[in-house]
Amino acid sequence: MSAKTKVAILISGRGSNMRTLIQAAKQEDYPAEIIGVFSNRADAAGLEFAQSENIQTAVISQKDFDSRESFCEALDAQLEAWGAELLAHAGYMRIHADGFAQKWTGKMLNIHPSLLPSFKGLHPQQQALDAGVKIAGATVHEVTPELDAGPPVLQAAVPVLDSDNAESLSARILKVEHQIYPLALKQFIEKRTNGDSETADQTNLIWPN
Numbered sequence: 630m631s632a633k634t635k636v637a638i639l640i641s642g643r644g645s646n647m648r649t650l651i652q653a654a655k656q657e658d659y660p661a662e663i664i665g666v667f668s669n670r671a672d673a674a675g676l677e678f679a680q681s682e683n684i685q686t687a688v689i690s691q692k693d694f695d696s697r698e699s700f701c702e703a704l705d706a707q708l709e710a711w712g713a714e715l716l717a718h719a720g721y722m723r724i725h726a727d728g729f730a731q732k733w734t735g736k737m738l739n740i741h742p743s744l745l746p747s748f749k750g751l752h753p754q755q756q757a758l759d760a761g762v763k764i765a766g767a768t769v770h771e772v773t774p775e776l777d778a779g780p781p782v783l784q785a786a787v788p789v790l791d792s793d794n795a796e797s798l799s800a801r802i803l804k805v806e807h808q809i810y811p812l813a814l815k816q817f818i819e820k821r822t823n824g825d826s827e828t829a830d831q832t833n834l835i836w837p838n
């Protein structure tokens with residue numbers, strides 16, 4: 630197969646979606662290579678897993694910078710030093726400066742635990758419960774300068790049960806997040822490489838449980 634696309638993952642915390650991407654990228658025929666994991670928090674639990682997989686990590690805190698722009702310049706320098714071609718956001722909790730977002734638009738994915746465009750921003754699972762919807766889910770989407778507004782790449786739906794609270798619904802959604810993110814990254818890379826017509830596995834997925 631052709632050379633693998635160099636992907637950097639951006640996290641701020643637990644990193645369970647990061648893990649699924651790292652695991653997927655171990656497959657010989659997976660089109661991405663995870664070349665680094667970046668966190669804006671030194672205490673992000675996901676860093677330890679990345680290191681145990683011999684993936685280079687970097688931590689830069691926004692607290693050491695006096696503006697969003699200067700922090701994003703340091704982030705950009707790190708990603709360029711790694712030779713990143715695509716960025717996969719996985720629980721990364723910082724909004725990018727406009728210049729950074731514009732530079733990387735078309736080369737960034739994010740996963741969000743709602744069926745976008747519903748329930749953007751923080752606590753989307755609680756937003757879904759508050760709205761009383763009966764179907765919730767997850768979306769892998771392209772990142773653009775506007776928060777949670779880039780085109781969806783892949784979505785998965787789950788039921789909302791009457792007995793749900795934010796924790797139980799989040800857990801059900803997280804399960805499908807772990808299924809769609811590796812698939813979405815693969816599809817996104819294949820589309821970039823081959824164009825629409827040759828994209829393999831173009832599937833939209835609904836899990837009933």
Ligand code: GRF
Pocket residue numbers: 640642643644645646647719720721740741742803806
């Ligand atoms: C996930 O629910 C993801 O959709 C959201 O933040 C959470 C991160 O979880 N953006 P993890 O760090 O991947 O475990």
